[in-house]
Amino acid sequence: MRKIAKLAADASCRCYPFHPPDLQSKIALFFTYFFTIDDLIRDFPTEAQNFRRDVLQQKPLSPVFESCRERLIDLDGYYDPYSADMVSKSVPRVLTSFRINFRFKTGLPEALIYLxxxxxxxxxxxxxxxxxxxxxxxxxxxxxxxxxxxxxxxxxxxxxxxxxxxxxxxxxxxxxxxxxxxxxxxxxxxxxxxxxxxxxxxxxxxxxxxx
Known part of the structure; x- marks a missing residue:
């Protein structure tokens, strides 16, 4: 986790060097949980597939998925509603398409762009x-x-x-x-x-x- 966090912090600063430091930190945390879930996704296929539904139905999430949800809330206040929506939808898109090589149906590039x-x-x-x-x-x-x-x-x-x-x-x-x-x-x-x-x-x- 520490190695992922270090890489995420570096990615945030390199991709968004002109962003305020507090926003860079929020993005780094988002990247950390995003990459962590990407590494663990095959160990939790059901929870990954149900992430969007569980969030909408306010069902309890495991700690790492709950932390990812909280990071999306953190970012929401920094962007206009459309951009925030595009970033938020990136997570379930990745989680539900990990078994298929859908190049433009996975959400990470889209999230990076709208940040x-x-x-x-x-x-x-x-x-x-x-x-x-x-x-x-x-x-x-x-x-x-x-x-x-x-x-x-x-x-x-x-x-x-x-x-x-x-x-x-x-x-x-x-x-x-x-x-x-x-x-x-x-x-x-x-x-x-x-x-x-x-x-x-x-x-x-x-x-x-x-x-």
Missing amino acids: LAPRSVFGAESTRYLVQLAPELAVIINGINDILSFYKEVMVAQEPVNFVQHFAMVKGESVVEALEGVVERVVGCLGNGRRVVAGWPLLRGYVEAFV
């Missing part, structure tokens, strides 16, 4: 920008993960279930060509994202720091 613009800095105006940014940044987040993990997963572990390998099979390309395609797509989405925030230098600075 970008605190209400105290940007107000509600940021929402329309984030809605446009979300698809581009989701591709970037997932793509960078694929690029950085390619050697470990494909070259060393030779894992058969890998996005780049699936992409190669669908496209009828070699794995290297597919990897190059992922890189090109990430670069293209980065350009698209920059165009979305070109007229708002402050938000662009936050996005550049995040990426």
Whole structure:
């Protein structure tokens, strides 16, 4: 848990360097429980699947799931309602899709994106920008993960279930060509994202720091 907390704190500061320290701490705690649940999810499949329903029905949760719920409440006051909703729904989306490789149906990239613009800095105006940014940044987040993990997963572990390998099979390309395609797509989405925030230098600075 301590190692996860340290990684979560580092991720919070690196992804959101301009956020107030108290918000960085809240995000780090959220990441800590998010990553902890991700590690333990196969040990508690029923509770993971029922998290959304149990929260809505106000049923008792185990300590780690209850702590995750409390972290979502902590973050709620820092963001406009839409962004807070998008972050909150990320948890049950991850918990209910862990058995299936749904690249864009898992919620972590979405949560990361909507944590970008605190209400105290940007107000509600940021929402329309984030809605446009979300698809581009989701591709970037997932793509960078694929690029950085390619050697470990494909070259060393030779894992058969890998996005780049699936992409190669669908496209009828070699794995290297597919990897190059992922890189090109990430670069293209980065350009698209920059165009979305070109007229708002402050938000662009936050996005550049995040990426």
